[in-house]
Amino acid sequence: MTHDRLKRLDAFLIPILAVLSGLVVSVILVLLTDTPPVEAYRILFVAGFGCNELTRCALFTTLERATPLILTGLSAVVAFRSGMFSIGQEGQYLLGAVMAAWLGYAIQLPPVIHPLFIMIMSMLAGAAYGWVPGVLRVKLGVNELLVTIVLNAIAVLFAEYMVQFPLRADAGAVAHSPVIDASAQLPTFLPGSKWGIGFVIAVLTAYAVYVYLWRSTPGYEQRMAGQSKRFALFGGIPSDNAAIRAMLISGALAGLAGSIEILGVHRRIMSAFSVGLGFDGLSVAILGQSHPLGVAIVAILFAGVRLGAQLGLQLEAQIPRELGGTIIGLIILFVALRKFYEGNLDRLRDWLVRRFNRGQARPER
Amino acid sequence: MALALEMKGISKYFASTDVRANDQVDFAVEAGEVHALVGENGAGKTTLMSILYGLVRPDAGEIKVDGQPVQIHRPDDAIRHGIGMVHQHFKLVPSFTVAQSIMLGMEPNRGGFLTPNEENRIVSELAERHGLPVDPKARIRDLPVGMQQRVEILKVLERKAKILVLDEPTAVLTPQEVAELMRVVRNLSQAGFTVIFITHKLLEVVRVADRVTVMRGGRNVGSKAVAETTVPELARMMVGREVLLKVNKAPRQPGPVVFAADDVSVTDVRGFPAVTRVSFEVRAGEIVGIAGVSGNGQTELVEAVTGMRALDGGRLALNAKDATSLSVRQRRNAGLAHIPEDRIHVGLNLETNLDENLIVSRYKLGQFNRAGFLNRRSMRDFAIDVIKRFSIAAAVPGGGISRLSGGNMQKVVIGRELAGEPTFIVANQPTRGLDVGSIEFVHRSLVDARDRGAGILLVSVELEEILALSDRVLVMYRGQIQGEVDPATATEEQIGLLMAGAQPETTAPTA
Numbered sequence: 001m002t003h004d005r006l007k008r009l010d011a012f013l014i015p016i017l018a019v020l021s022g023l024v025v026s027v028i029l030v031l032l033t034d035t036p037p038v039e040a041y042r043i044l045f046v047a048g049f050g051c052n053e054l055t056r057c058a059l060f061t062t063l064e065r066a067t068p069l070i071l072t073g074l075s076a077v078v079a080f081r082s083g084m085f086s087i088g089q090e091g092q093y094l095l096g097a098v099m100a101a102w103l104g105y106a107i108q109l110p111p112v113i114h115p116l117f118i119m120i121m122s123m124l125a126g127a128a129y130g131w132v133p134g135v136l137r138v139k140l141g142v143n144e145l146l147v148t149i150v151l152n153a154i155a156v157l158f159a160e161y162m163v164q165f166p167l168r169a170d171a172g173a174v175a176h177s178p179v180i181d182a183s184a185q186l187p188t189f190l191p192g193s194k195w196g197i198g199f200v201i202a203v204l205t206a207y208a209v210y211v212y213l214w215r216s217t218p219g220y221e222q223r224m225a226g227q228s229k230r231f232a233l234f235g236g237i238p239s240d241n242a243a244i245r246a247m248l249i250s251g252a253l254a255g256l257a258g259s260i261e262i263l264g265v266h267r268r269i270m271s272a273f274s275v276g277l278g279f280d281g282l283s284v285a286i287l288g289q290s291h292p293l294g295v296a297i298v299a300i301l302f303a304g305v306r307l308g309a310q311l312g313l314q315l316e317a318q319i320p321r322e323l324g325g326t327i328i329g330l331i332i333l334f335v336a337l338r339k340f341y342e343g344n345l346d347r348l349r350d351w352l353v354r355r356f357n358r359g360q361a362r363p364e365r
Numbered sequence: 366m367a368l369a370l371e372m373k374g375i376s377k378y379f380a381s382t383d384v385r386a387n388d389q390v391d392f393a394v395e396a397g398e399v400h401a402l403v404g405e406n407g408a409g410k411t412t413l414m415s416i417l418y419g420l421v422r423p424d425a426g427e428i429k430v431d432g433q434p435v436q437i438h439r440p441d442d443a444i445r446h447g448i449g450m451v452h453q454h455f456k457l458v459p460s461f462t463v464a465q466s467i468m469l470g471m472e473p474n475r476g477g478f479l480t481p482n483e484e485n486r487i488v489s490e491l492a493e494r495h496g497l498p499v500d501p502k503a504r505i506r507d508l509p510v511g512m513q514q515r516v517e518i519l520k521v522l523e524r525k526a527k528i529l530v531l532d533e534p535t536a537v538l539t540p541q542e543v544a545e546l547m548r549v550v551r552n553l554s555q556a557g558f559t560v561i562f563i564t565h566k567l568l569e570v571v572r573v574a575d576r577v578t579v580m581r582g583g584r585n586v587g588s589k590a591v592a593e594t595t596v597p598e599l600a601r602m603m604v605g606r607e608v609l610l611k612v613n614k615a616p617r618q619p620g621p622v623v624f625a626a627d628d629v630s631v632t633d634v635r636g637f638p639a640v641t642r643v644s645f646e647v648r649a650g651e652i653v654g655i656a657g658v659s660g661n662g663q664t665e666l667v668e669a670v671t672g673m674r675a676l677d678g679g680r681l682a683l684n685a686k687d688a689t690s691l692s693v694r695q696r697r698n699a700g701l702a703h704i705p706e707d708r709i710h711v712g713l714n715l716e717t718n719l720d721e722n723l724i725v726s727r728y729k730l731g732q733f734n735r736a737g738f739l740n741r742r743s744m745r746d747f748a749i750d751v752i753k754r755f756s757i758a759a760a761v762p763g764g765g766i767s768r769l770s771g772g773n774m775q776k777v778v779i780g781r782e783l784a785g786e787p788t789f790i791v792a793n794q795p796t797r798g799l800d801v802g803s804i805e806f807v808h809r810s811l812v813d814a815r816d817r818g819a820g821i822l823l824v825s826v827e828l829e830e831i832l833a834l835s836d837r838v839l840v841m842y843r844g845q846i847q848g849e850v851d852p853a854t855a856t857e858e859q860i861g862l863l864m865a866g867a868q869p870e871t872t873a874p875t876a
């Protein structure tokens with residue numbers, strides 16, 4: 001019993017150990033620069049998570065940047081947990097973003113209604129784009145991984161075309177769409193920061209995804225079908241429906257991420273809008289143990305390390321900001337080595353339980 | 366005779382499962398004998414042998430080989446002392462050849478380059494020397510299980526083992542392969558090797574072993590010469606109580622037809638006909654056994670009956686209502702229960718907890734489903750109830766099930782399937798791989814369900830099981846029902862002939 005309870009801590013321990021290991025190994029890279037490692041990390045964290053004055057708080061920027069990561073991470077979680085190895089978040093995110101940029105100026109609606117309507121439309125766009133690999137997988141047995149890779153590439157080109165031609169605002173050097181109407185913009189919390197209601201939506205969505213997957217019957221169907229197709233067939237769980245539903249939800253979440261990024265942060269879409277945010281969602285989902293809470297925490301961590309590398313290391317210490325990406329890469333690498341921690345954690349646990357049982361359980365008998 | 370091996374006071378506590386897997390175990394094996402190590406699943410047999418082979422570190426105890434105390438910390442040490450182990454689950458690489466597998470890690474080479482021909486020659490010689498013919502160039506993945514096991518044995522012999530440990534070697538074999546293995550083991554013993562043969566099938570002990578040690582709950586409960594003991598005595602030692610090796614059942618009281626298959630045909634995964642134009646009925650209060658050599662369409666028939674596979678032709682009726690095109694869930698709601706042949710991959714989802722496993726066929730019912738949300742309280746109550754009714758002591762409500770023994774896993778499956786008082790139960794190989802105590806439980810549960818009025822379709826390749834439980838026996842051969850026999854009067858030989866495709870006697874004169 002105690003052991004099972006301790007085992008549950010793994011969901012937290014493994015990412016924490018991975019992060020620490022990633023940071024420690026990165027020291028080697030920092031040593032190649034002139035900055036002492038401790039100083040470099042201090043700069044990194046202050047610039048990523050610090051808060052000197054309320055109006056210039058790095059943490060707020062980090063939370064703003066974590067928002068799409070949380071949502072694309074959740075998108076991946078829903079797919080993975082349902083047995084669909086979809087990495088289509090990138091494409092679905094882009095379609096959601098294009099949809100939002102377009103509807104943001106093309107239609108006129110009253111304030112609250114306008115962004116709500118856009119977010120729903122973006123989710124539908126993402127869901128439709130998720131439906132394609134879902135159906136191909138279920139009806140024809142086509143590998144969803146390959147299909148989503150192809151669809152991502154198509155979406156990148158489609159978004160670029162939309163920005164360059166139909167949605168283009170002016171003939172400026174960098175193509176971008178018109179700024180969306182004020183009625184469509186998502187409110188921010190503080191002047192000078194884009195941290196706003198979108199973050200709240202992302203956190204609430206994380207909770208909703210948790211409740212859906214673990215507490216609802218359709219979520220139960222998806223998880224069972226994802227864990228064992230034959231068990232699902234045996235028990236009468238419609239696993240084909242579950243897989244398609246998973247892809248619809250997964251697509252909708254990524255679409256929502258694109259929508260919020262436009263409505264809350266950029267307020268328009270520009271050329272080369274895709275910066276791999278969708279793919280980051282994938283990493284966030286894996287590092288976050290495919291769990292909504294893990295995803296939320298890891299997304300914030302990711303965003304913070306990146307921001308710290310960009311504003312802190314690069315500007316203050318002249319260390320290339322790519323170090324941030326390298327640290328994240330190393331962290332992911334260490335998560336992939338989870339078997340290594342698991343072995344050692346098991347040993348540690350054995351030791352703890354042994355001590356516990358010697359001290360406590362014995363006298364009871 | 367001299368002791369080849371002596372283990373003294375071996376103890377091992379697994380904190381992760383809170384199990385004393387070995388508790389002060391003394392275990393001695395004489396040189397040149399076949400020593401059976403028996404015990405129910407979870408008795409600690411594998412743990413004891415893993416300690417001997419250096420895979421598990423004991424908390425206490427000492428090991429002597431040929432009278433000399435030895436320190437075994439890893440398999441290399443064991444191999445150095447002439448101990449070899451063939452694991453319960455083979456550890457072979459499917460794409461390797463036989464020779465590559467046997468010579469793994471000790472490949473002959475010339476200046477660092479591999480010499481495949483030399484390798485094949487060594488393996489051929491080795492195989493010949495021990496009377497275990499193999500094709501050195503065959504790929505592991507193309508070999509039947511019995512052959513793969515032979516490769517594992519040769520691998521151990523090539524490493525100069527004098528003491529061979531075979532962990533449940535017969536669990537995965539067909540009856541013919543078992544007979545072959547028995548012969549091999551006897552030969553090895555004749556040639557001077559010492560063999561430790563782990564099993565929980567007592568008839569095998571009698572057939573192959575000189576001495577037997579029985580383990581129960583991590584302790585050695587006794588060692589005996591096989592000649593001086595009996596199967597019932599061993600069963601009692603293993604389980605710790607009197608075991609009914611025979612099933613007691615009242616005469617059947619057949620009621621109305623609960624299930625009917627009419628002219629049913631099914632194709633297998635590759636699209637070949639597996640079941641052709643089969644018709645039969647099952648009545649309330651009777652057990653209809655389907656005997657047959659494995660692979661004669663039983664799996665496909667069961668899948669078709671339970672809704673996991675579409676029919677190719679024919680009709681099914683459940684409780685007098687057409688069920689031909691009902692989904693799995695609809696059939697289950699109509700009173701069908703299914704104990705599948707593969708409990709680990711089909712009957713259970715080991716990745717989730719007990720509660721979620723127990724509701725798989727009923728999560729849509731009002732009891733567990735409140736407006737689309739799982740009713741976790743009644744899930745928990747249901748788990749507690751099933752644990753109590755089927756005395757699954759090892760299971761914990763809300764706890765994982767992946768570490769349960771085979772017998773306890775099957776109890777979970779049976780508990781779930783029988784909890785809803787089904788009217789028609791399909792049981793496919795319900796005791797495969799189980800120990801005597803669990804087999805008794807499964808048989809008792811099925812007979813009780815029958816006496817309660819359920820109709821049961823029992824599919825098994827174990828003729829003894831079919832004969833012990835069934836009220837009527839159908840024999841399947843090449844996807845057809847070859848004949849029906851009365852288990853009260855039929856001889857094993859009669860059924861054996863039908864299983865091999867002979868025409869039933871009644872039709873013989875006209876044919």
Ligand SMILES: Nc1ncnc2c1ncn2[C@@H]1O[C@H](COP(=O)(O)OP(=O)(O)O)[C@@H](O)[C@H]1O
Pocket residue numbers: 379380381382384385386404405406407408409410411412413768
């Ligand atoms: N590596 C392990 N970690 C935790 N528990 C284990 C481990 N190996 C075996 N056990 C437990 O020890 C007991 C004995 O197991 P085992 O030796 O495999 O039994 P047997 O081979 O007789 O079926 C079982 O209860 C099993 O769950």
Ligand SMILES: [Mg+2]
Pocket residue numbers: 407410411412453532533
């Ligand atoms: Mg074992």
